[in-house]
Amino acid sequence: MNCPRVEVDLRKIRHNTRTIVERLAGCRIGVTAVSKAVCGHPAIAQAMLDGGAGALAEARLSNVKRLRQAGLTCPITLIRTPLLSQVDDVVQVCEASYNTELTVIAALAAAALRHGTDHGIILMVEMGDQREGIIPSNVGDMAQRVVAMPGVSLKGMGANFACLNGVAPTDAKMRALSSLANDVEGRCGPFLETVSGGNSANLPWAFGARASGRVNDLRIGEAILLGVDPVTEGRIEGMYRDAFTLVAEVIETNSHSLRPHLGCADSSLARLRLVPDVSESTRLLLAIGHQDTDASGLSMPPGNTLIGATSDHLAIGTNDATLCVGTEMRFQMSYGALMRAMAAPDIQTNLRDNRAGSNVHVFRGSGKHLALT
Ligand SMILES: *Cc1c(COP(=O)(O)O)cnc(C)c1O
Numbered sequence: 001m002n003c004p005r006v007e008v009d010l011r012k013i014r015h016n017t018r019t020i021v022e023r024l025a026g027c028r029i030g031v032t033a034v035s036k037a038v039c040g041h042p043a044i045a046q047a048m049l050d051g052g053a054g055a056l057a058e059a060r061l062s063n064v065k066r067l068r069q070a071g072l073t074c075p076i077t078l079i080r081t082p083l084l085s086q087v088d089d090v091v092q093v094c095e096a097s098y099n100t101e102l103t104v105i106a107a108l109a110a111a112a113l114r115h116g117t118d119h120g121i122i123l124m125v126e127m128g129d130q131r132e133g134i135i136p137s138n139v140g141d142m143a144q145r146v147v148a149m150p151g152v153s154l155k156g157m158g159a160n161f162a163c164l165n166g167v168a169p170t171d172a173k174m175r176a177l178s179s180l181a182n183d184v185e186g187r188c189g190p191f192l193e194t195v196s197g198g199n200s201a202n203l204p205w206a207f208g209a210r211a212s213g214r215v216n217d218l219r220i221g222e223a224i225l226l227g228v229d230p231v232t233e234g235r236i237e238g239m240y241r242d243a244f245t246l247v248a249e250v251i252e253t254n255s256h257s258l259r260p261h262l263g264c265a266d267s268s269l270a271r272l273r274l275v276p277d278v279s280e281s282t283r284l285l286l287a288i289g290h291q292d293t294d295a296s297g298l299s300m301p302p303g304n305t306l307i308g309a310t311s312d313h314l315a316i317g318t319n320d321a322t323l324c325v326g327t328e329m330r331f332q333m334s335y336g337a338l339m340r341a342m343a344a345p346d347i348q349t350n351l352r353d354n355r356a357g358s359n360v361h362v363f364r365g366s367g368k369h370l371a372l373t
Contacts, residue, residue, distance in 0.1 A: 002348040003249040003328060004288045006341050010047040010353040012243035016224045017051025019238050020203070027212040030054045032077065032196070034221030037339045039063055042070030043351050048224060049074055057219050061086050064093045077122065079219060081132060087111040096120025096155050100134050102145060109151030120155035121146050122194060125180060127173050131164035136180055143184045156194030157181050158219075162201035168231050169202045171209070178213030200230050222335050230335070246293060246331045246341055248314065250323055252285035283307065284323055286314040292344040297334030304329075 021031050033053035035045040040063025045056055055075040058064045061083075064076050078097035082090045087107045090097055092115055099105050099121050112119040123142055126133025134142055139157070146154045159177050161169040174197055181195045197206070197215035200223035206212065222230050227239035235241055284304075289295070295309035300316065307315035316329075323329070333341060341347050 001247075001350070003247060004292060004341075004346070005247050005348040005350050006338075007245045007247060007350050007352060008041075008044060009240075009243050010043065010351055012240040013044060013047040013224065014051040016227055016239045016243065017048045017053055019236075020220060020223060021052035024206055024218065027206060027209050028216060029197070029206055029212055030217050032057045032217055032219045033224060034058070034079065034199070034219050035067070036060065036063060036079075037221055037225055037335060038342045040066045041342065041349065042067055042072060044225075045072060047353075051224075053220075053224075058094075061089055061093070065089075068093050077120075081124070082108060088115070091115055091117055091119045094119075096122055098122045098124045098132075098158055100124050100132050102142065105146060105152060106149065109149045112151035119152050121152045122156040122158050122196065123154070125157055125159050125177065127159040127161070127169075127177065128167040129161050129163055129165050130167070131160060133159065136176070139180060140184055140187050144188045147188045147190060154188070154190050154192070156192045156196065156217075157184065158194070158196035158217075159198055161198045162231060163199070166231075169198050169205050171205060174202075174205060174209070174215055175213055178215060181214040200224075203229055203236065204231065225338065226333075226335060242332055244333055244338055246288075246298065246333050246337070246347075247328050248286045248288040248331070250284050250325055250327045250329065251287045253282055253324055282318050282321070282323070284316045284318055284329075286316065286329060287312070288314050292347055293341040294334065294337040297337030298331040299333075300331070301329065 017033060024031060031053045032055045033048035034057045035041065035048065036059040038044045040058055045067055055077065056067065057077045057079045059080040064078065067076060075095040078090060078094045081100050082097050082104055084104055084107055088111045091108055091112045096119065097108065105121055108119050123139055124133045125139055126135055143154055146152055157180065161167055177195065177197060181192050185192055194217050195214040196217040196219055199219050200221060202218050203223055206218060222228065223236060225243060227236055227241040228234065229236055289309050289312040291311045295306060295314055298306065300306055303319050305317045307317050
């Protein structure tokens, strides 16, 4: 089988999605599944929809096009503010987009009129993470202008947390978002269909929320894909952490000194690094490197220690004598490692689907997204 590869268990993706959907249904919050970490892989996105997600969200237009080309017809929202240079495509493939700039909204409106459609606008409000967003005191003005603009409709408001600065959502911030939604409605009329409270980092709040106020949507990627809460990095109860496995092949084993030689020729290479335990007598070299994934985000199987990585190699210290040239090693991945592996041109994605009655789920698409089982 092709190596390196990412093995994806679609049943676990469906299970993880369903678990979150059911837990959030209690507080009337719907789930919009975010497929950006898997580059809009159609079969994985479909598994999220099959698990009960009501819609999809993507950061990149290229990923949205991949989903549409595979035949997905569900609503797709662009969660990164559209590029001014892409507005014509955005209004044709996305029902709605998150926006922070009036210039972009005006361009989307003009494009929507050109293409005979109406584009939904969700205003992204900045609530502390300081990545993107309109400052709360300007949201009312912006909303009024959107409402007055033919070609676009004001669909909602959203906020985002724990991305750039790790500012976590709190009950107080969610209440502030709710009252902002009420203010905007009071001021400009239309009912805001969507009030999207944030991403996977909002789950601890949502699971414990006594009242979710106006918040009726969360955009969830990492928690569905990896079963973890990104703030604590702990497993979410009842979720699989191993829906994705990275498989790489050993290309060299030797037992020479594991201690790196001191006195590097290039002083920029002299840096702090992990030195394997002396009990690990063998050094393995695997055919995978920085170009494929984030080596520091791979979980080492017991008895193995990451020594380091270069663009095309991964060095591991091991005390497992059965590992030899040609052996495949399996790793769980962090979000960063997963994101890079799914975008790497040399890594094949193999889908496994244990759905009763159908265990092959093939999407014919371009290049690496052609899936085998
Ligand atoms: C990436 C992203 C999400 C999803 O984040 P996860 O941590 O993967 O759940 C949601 N909203 C926005 C704006 C994003 O950029």
